Amino acid sequence: xxTPVTTETLANGKTYTHCxxxxxxxxxxxxxxxxKGLHLSEPMIFGIGSGLFFGHxxxxxxxxxxxxxxxxxxxxxxxxxxxxxxxxxxxxxFRSPQKGMDELRRVIRTGQIAAVTTNVYWLSFFPRRYRFxxxxxxxxxxxENENGFRISDPALMEYTTDCSVYDMERARFARGxxxxxxxxxxxxxxxxxxxxxxxxxxxxxxxxxxxxKIPIPLFGVKGIRLVARKIIKWPExxxxxxxxRQLAHxxxxxxxxxxxxxxxxxxFAAFLQEAAELFESPELNELSNEMxxxxxxxxxxxxxxxxxxxxxxxxxxxTFDKAGGLMLICAGREGELFKNLRDVVGKLKA
Amino acid sequence: xxxxxxxxxxxPDFTEGWLKKGNYALDDKGKYVMVPSKGWVVDEMVNRMxxxxxxxxxxxxxxxxxxxxxxxxxxxxxxxxxxPKFLGKTAGIATFRVKRHxxxxxxxxxxxxxxxxxxxxxxxxxxELNTVPRNP
Numbered sequence: 397x398x399t400p401v402t403t404e405t406l407a408n409g410k411t412y413t414h415c416x417x418x419x420x421x422x423x424x425x426x427x428x429x430x431x432k433g434l435h436l437s438e439p440m441i442f443g444i445g446s447g448l449f450f451g452h453x454x455x456x457x458x459x460x461x462x463x464x465x466x467x468x469x470x471x472x473x474x475x476x477x478x479x480x481x482x483x484x485x486x487x488x489x490f491r492s493p494q495k496g497m498d499e500l501r502r503v504i505r506t507g508q509i510a511a512v513t514t515n516v517y518w519l520s521f522f523p524r525r526y527r528f529x530x531x532x533x534x535x536x537x538x539x540e541n542e543n544g545f546r547i548s549d550p551a552l553m554e555y556t557t558d559c560s561v562y563d564m565e566r567a568r569f570a571r572g573x574x575x576x577x578x579x580x581x582x583x584x585x586x587x588x589x590x591x592x593x594x595x596x597x598x599x600x601x602x603x604x605x606x607x608x609k610i611p612i613p614l615f616g617v618k619g620i621r622l623v624a625r626k627i628i629k630w631p632e633x634x635x636x637x638x639x640x641r642q643l644a645h646x647x648x649x650x651x652x653x654x655x656x657x658x659x660x661x662x663x664f665a666a667f668l669q670e671a672a673e674l675f676e677s678p679e680l681n682e683l684s685n686e687m688x689x690x691x692x693x694x695x696x697x698x699x700x701x702x703x704x705x706x707x708x709x710x711x712x713x714x715t716f717d718k719a720g721g722l723m724l725i726c727a728g729r730e731g732e733l734f735k736n737l738r739d740v741v742g743k744l745k746a
Numbered sequence: 747x748x749x750x751x752x753x754x755x756x757x758p759d760f761t762e763g764w765l766k767k768g769n770y771a772l773d774d775k776g777k778y779v780m781v782p783s784k785g786w787v788v789d790e791m792v793n794r795m796x797x798x799x800x801x802x803x804x805x806x807x808x809x810x811x812x813x814x815x816x817x818x819x820x821x822x823x824x825x826x827x828x829x830p831k832f833l834g835k836t837a838g839i840a841t842f843r844v845k846r847h848x849x850x851x852x853x854x855x856x857x858x859x860x861x862x863x864x865x866x867x868x869x870x871x872x873x874e875l876n877t878v879p880r881n882p
Contacts, residue, residue, distance in 0.1 A: 418768035418780060439770070439778065459796060459827075517827060523762040525797050529827035552765060554782075566869070571835040572828075641799075644792040651789045656780075657747055662770040666778035688772065692747060702788040705795070 402555045404546060407539050408507025414548045414556050418656030418663060419467075422447060423550030424511045424534045425474045431509055432586040434481070443667030444480055444595045445473035446602040448660055450619045456573055459528065461645045464623060466659030468606065470513065470532040470574065474581060476602070480595040482587040489577040493569040496578035497561075503582065504539055509548075511536050513579040515570035521557050531576045537564075596671050597741055603664075604738040607730065617731040624723035631716050639716065640705045647698055658698075661691035668737075679740045683733060690729050697722040747771045749779065753786035760790045800827065811878045817853030819844075821878045822868045837867035 404412045412431060417423025422442045429436055442448070447467050454462040467473075471487075478485040490496035503510045515531040516522060535549040544560040559567075568578045607616040614622065623646070630639035649659070656663035665687035672680035701719050749771045766782040773779050807824045810816045823833050830844040837844070839860070846852050847864075858872070865872045 416766075416768055416780070416782065418770060438780075459800070523760070523765050525760055525793055526765075528796070528800075551768075554764075554766060571832045641795070644795045647788065647792045648796065651786065652793055657752075657769040657771070662747060662778070666770045669778050688747070695747065698788050702791055705791065 404538050404548070404556055406507045406509065407505050410507055412509060412538055412548065415550055416554055417550040419447075419653075419660070420534045420549070420551035421467075421470060421473050422663070424536055425477055427536055427548065427550055428474075428509065428511060428583055429477075429481075429483070429586060432483075432583055433588060434483075434586050434590070436592075437670065439663050439666035440592075440596075440670055441477055442473065442660070442663050443603070443671060444592075444599040445475075445477035446599045446606060447473045448603050448664045449606050449615070450617070450659075451615045452619045452623050453614065458530065458573060459645075461642060464646045464649050466650060466655060470534075471579065471581075474511075476599070477595075478583060480598050481590040481592075483590075484584045484586075485581060486584050487579065487581040489579050490569075491577075493565050493578065496568060496580070497565055500537060500580055501540060503580075504537055504545075508582055509536050509538055510580050510582040512564075512568055513576035514564075514567035515572065515576065516567075518563055518567035518570055519559065520563055521559060522552070529570075529572055531570055531572050531574050593674060593744075596674065597744055600671070600737060600741045604734045604741070607734045608738075617727050617734070620723060620727035620730065624720045624727060626720075627723065628717055628720035643701050643716075643719065644705055647701055650694065651698055658691035658694035661687060661694055665691060675744055677740070677744065679736075683737055683740065686729070686733050690726055690733065693722055693726050693729070697726070749773050749781050752781045752783050753788075754784045755787045755790070757785035757787065757790040760793060761785050808878050811850075812880075814850055817848055817850045818875060818878050819853055819864060820848045822864075822870060822875065823848075826868055833864075833867065837863045839863060 402414045404414065406412055415423070415427060417426060417438045419438070422438045425445065426436060426438045426441045449465065449468040451465045452462065453465065456463045475487070488499065490499065500510060500512065511534050513531065514533050514535070515529065516533045517527050517529045519527070535547050538546045538548055538556065541558065543558040545558065545564055546556060547559045548556045568576060610616050613619065627643065630642060634642065665684045668680050668684035668687055672678070672684060697719055700722060704716065704719060747769070752769045752771050761784070766784060768780045769783045770778050771781045804821070804824045807816060807821045811818055811821045823830070828836070830848070831841050834841040834844040847856065861872050861875055865875050868875070
């Protein structure tokens with residue numbers, strides 16, 4: 397559960413409480429709904445918005461290497477959560493940076509907090525080594541002050557911080573793969589008593605479909621198998637050093653970008669646990685335990701891979717076969733889990 | 747993952763001493779809680795690999811510029827982690843022209859207003875754009 401750290405007073409006198417979260421988008425969504433009076437934890441948002449996913453995208457390159465994602469497309473979690481909770485939202489992209497900044501100022505002046513999607517490279521408050529050209533970081537803009545904007549970044553900060561106007565404009569309108577084009581979003585009105593049970597069921601079913609039913613072998617459980625088989629072949633195909641580079645790239649997606657551990661698997665387990673309480677269903681609790689076990693295997697995969705990378709020159713002990721094997725185990729168990737989850741959810745009543 | 751298994755490794759260079767990442771872990775009663783993690787060596791290592799690769803590329807380009815093989819524009823493009831396509835989009839110049847401008851002899855003949863476009867896109871002054879740092 398998130399713990400409050402600092403509070404800020406907004407333009408209309410309302411109080412905003414900053415909470416830390418594991419991931420930027422779910423944290424931001426949770427905070428936006430919290431501001432509207434709907435108290436949902438970060439894992440809950442993650443589950444309802446069906447954020448869990450796996451995808452291998454060899455045709456989109458990031459720092460020259462293919463993207464392997466453990467979550468759904470940036471922006472989708474907010475969109476889906478809002479739809480399933482019956483909230484009216486405003487999502488806007490802009491052609492002109494000027495208009496985008498003016499609109500942001502107009503909105504936050506009314507005391508409405510707004511989330512923006514930004515490119516990490518241009519945010520100077522970030523640690524230097526995190527600043528890569530990646531357009532998919534979300535944070536909340538609270539109000540304007542003499543230094544620029546007061547922002548709350550749930551994923552990285554334990555407190556609110558300032559961001560200069562120049563940084564903000566560059567970060568929001570940076571060009572590159574998956575560019576944000578100044579995307580800004582906030583809920584306009586939220587149903588105070590949403591049907592959370594229905595929303596959870598929708599979220600879980602959607603997650604199952606995403607993981608099991610996409611008929612393209614790059615996504616879902618099939619995607620995990622594909623990548624695992626690729627990893628086993630890499631040392632022969634690409635040479636040891638290049639194979640290590642690619643493996644490190646996957647690890648970055650799994651652990652570095654604020655995933656709550658093991659590529660969101662622990663966060664999903666946390667969601668299943670909360671859902672089990674909500675539905676009073678022991679089956680869901682069992683599935684949560686299984687998900688935790690799968691998360692532990694992902695974690696093992698990370699440790700084994702890191703050993704492979706460390707011993708780049710000597711090539712002993714840990715092998716790519718072992719890393720790929722662990723991933724295949726993950727794929728098998730996740731496949732089973734989502735099939736079971738689909739059956740369990742089918743029996744639940746909204 | 748149990749709460750006590752959440753990695754708390756010291757990697758000050760990576761997190762600059764303040765950054766903490768949230769990890770979900772099970773407490774004693776088997777409930778999920780969020781635990782801030784100081785850092786993890788695995789995490790730090792993969793980031794370092796990518797960061798060193800980026801720095802090596804910038805350094806290589808800098809040497810190429812000093813050797814007269816590429817224009818200073820190439821150095822600043824690498825420094826900002828751009829490729830000709832996205833530099834062109836940011837500056838409002840066609841990609842094929844950006845690629846030409848990476849050649850020193852063509853870069854030398856550029857008009858001031860084109861240079862201004864690049865300088866603005868790369869967040870540097872026009873004077874800086876004409877040279878690269880002597881030392882890494």
